[in-house]
Amino acid sequence: MTDQTGQTRYRVAVIGGTGPQGKGLGYRFAKGGHDVVLGSRAAEKAEAVAAEVRERLDGTAAAGSVTGLANADAVEACDVVLLAVPYDGHDELVASLPLAGKTVISCVNPLAFDKRGAHGRVVNGGEGSAAESAQELAPDATVVGAFHNVSAVLLWGDDEFLDEDVLVVGDVVEAKQVAMDLAASVTGRVGIDGGKLRLARQLEPFTAVLISINRKYKTHAGLRITGLDAPH
Template identity: 80%
Template sequence: MSQYTVAVIGGTGPQGKGLGYRFARHGHDIVLGSRAAEKAEAVAIEVADRLSEVEGAGTARGANNADAIAAADVVLLAVPYDGHDELVASLPLAGKTVISCVNPLAFDKRGAHGRIINGGEGSAAESAQKLQPDASVVGAFHNVAAPALWGEDDFLDEDVIVIGDSVDGKQVAIDLAAAVTGRPGIDGGKLRLARVLEPFTAVLISINRKYKTHSGIRVTGLGH
């Protein structure tokens, strides 16, 4: 399976740090990105310390967002939805495979729920593609819990669903999913299905709150 250098934009947050750690734990190199290089470098040291005794692990370092992207084959967007469009528009993503795991969620007294994007006809991933037409944007890793990513288990017992309009872009995310779950990601269809995957995270949050766990998704019937 291919080895990648992945720039994690939002790499100092729990989701970005956790996914970066999983990628590097299983042989990929990561560059954690942040607006402030110093912040990214500090978190990269934390990740590298956890990787120091893992045989075959990739490298982890930090940089500002632009430098992280320049050094990478693949860019993971793991940023909050607030300010998402402004940030994505400012990044040098042309020609890159971009994986979005951004979940536009909101919270009220009844719990988590999905935000309505573009009147129900949009998603964070589709917004990123519109803002960066020369990038190949796919969606993946929406439904994996950050605490589980930073845990001690070698792999998470769940599946990663990958959606996108680029066959090559989806294959990159499918490959990277194996670093998280121990098996390739599952091709879930076109990019517009991010409108389903992104808000579904709110359902898992509700399950986690009810059962005091870190739930994930398993897809049955595929023979793995």
């Protein structure tokens, strides 16, 4: 639906909504006027984190609602679903969710860590990604990849917007537009269409590069795309 300003207002289930990334994105979406349902394995835990987000939003004009439900109930209540879960256990969880007919946004990063730091895990012999796996597991949903590279610390921080861009990949233009619209709640501008869903194979492990930069320079690095006319 649209609000009084003509902005599309989404109702978003955040699966993994009690983790740092999910909670931070849920907070930003709600701050931007969207309604958010945080999902968790336990509804009580989801509602406790939702209360924390609502407290943070207290006094924010035109903020959306924030509630907490068990994962499957959160999905049932929304048309848009954000997957913000660890890659370990990802496939089993996605397969268990009622995602048919939903627009699904994956920000899952298959990463591993060793003595040399973070690096991308190989998915499907290099011919796949978490986002593509989600699409295979939920063929009646429409999956896009987005929000892979935003910092959970900054999402929960005090800056009005993050000084970076959100890249969105997918095979269906209308579904990508949903993620691009939601990106405006995070960066103050719509996201950037980065191409087809298979390019999640590059976006997901690139987060390891940012982790390395953060470790070296003691910061929370993001991505900015130059050469585009603003607004995107």
